Amino acid sequence: MMLHVPDVLSPDQVREMRAALDATHWVDGRETVGDQGAQVKRNRQLPESSPVSRELGATILAALSRHALFFSAALPARFVPPLFNRYEGGEHYGVHVDGSVRAVPGSSQQLRTDLSCTLFLSDPEDYDGGELEVIDTYGSHEVKLPAGDLILYPASSLHRVHPVTRGARVCSFFWLQSMVRSDAQRGMLFELDQTIQKLRARLGECEETVALTGHYHNLLRLWAEV
Ligand SMILES: O=C(O)CCC(=O)C(=O)O
Numbered sequence: 001m002m003l004h005v006p007d008v009l010s011p012d013q014v015r016e017m018r019a020a021l022d023a024t025h026w027v028d029g030r031e032t033v034g035d036q037g038a039q040v041k042r043n044r045q046l047p048e049s050s051p052v053s054r055e056l057g058a059t060i061l062a063a064l065s066r067h068a069l070f071f072s073a074a075l076p077a078r079f080v081p082p083l084f085n086r087y088e089g090g091e092h093y094g095v096h097v098d099g100s101v102r103a104v105p106g107s108s109q110q111l112r113t114d115l116s117c118t119l120f121l122s123d124p125e126d127y128d129g130g131e132l133e134v135i136d137t138y139g140s141h142e143v144k145l146p147a148g149d150l151i152l153y154p155a156s157s158l159h160r161v162h163p164v165t166r167g168a169r170v171c172s173f174f175w176l177q178s179m180v181r182s183d184a185q186r187g188m189l190f191e192l193d194q195t196i197q198k199l200r201a202r203l204g205e206c207e208e209t210v211a212l213t214g215h216y217h218n219l220l221r222l223w224a225e226v
């Protein structure tokens with residue numbers, strides 16, 4: 001499932017992040033990727049250990065922990081700390097697949113990458129190109145969102161970032177392990193949860209919404225790994 005998650009960051013938060021990011025030191029993005037990715041990757045990133053990266057990453061994870069739509073869709077168990085990338089002057093990232101297991105820096109932990117996230121920190125008017133193209137069984141989807149919005153997509157998909165031919169595309173990107181490993185099961189839980197919320201808004205809490213909420217939690221209990 002691919003999902004557009006709006007308003008993860010406020011315009012003020014985006015402005016503050018951009019000021020910090022535009023003033024800091026960037027490195028070649030090939031430093032943080034395996035052999036397959038390195039062959040097709042042309043961009044810049046903040047070093048994983050950079051204090052700016054850690055501080056802004058923590059702000060992003062705090063914002064996501066309060067975002068009900070994101071929680072409902074991702075059912076996150078653990079995150080890789082957010083990273084930051086920048087593409088300009090024709091930079092791009094060719095078709096690749098993200099690694100399935102990633103170390104969590106500064107710990108002995110590893111996590112399974114179930115979902116990938118890109119959080120846009122540049123507005124679409126500020127650059128040309130730079131679409132994130134995600135290729136799945138239904139074809140390919142090109143994504144370019146307002147600053148502050150996030151796209152959630154299965155980490156198993158092939159994807160690429162088109163060349164940026166004007167301006168700069170600045171984003172945060174990261175991976176998470178979900179409590180529910182299967183994309184199909186997670187997608188069904190998301191639809192059920194969203195439908196229960198619509199019913200509750202229309203009817204108020206009633207016997208049926210309570211019964212369906214119980215059904216949702218019993219499925220989550222069956223499928224969640226915590
Ligand atoms: O910048 C993006 O939207 C995605 C970046 C990406 O695919 C990666 O770094 O693996």
Ligand SMILES: [Fe+2]
Nearest residue numbers: 096097098159
């Ligand atoms: Fe990727």
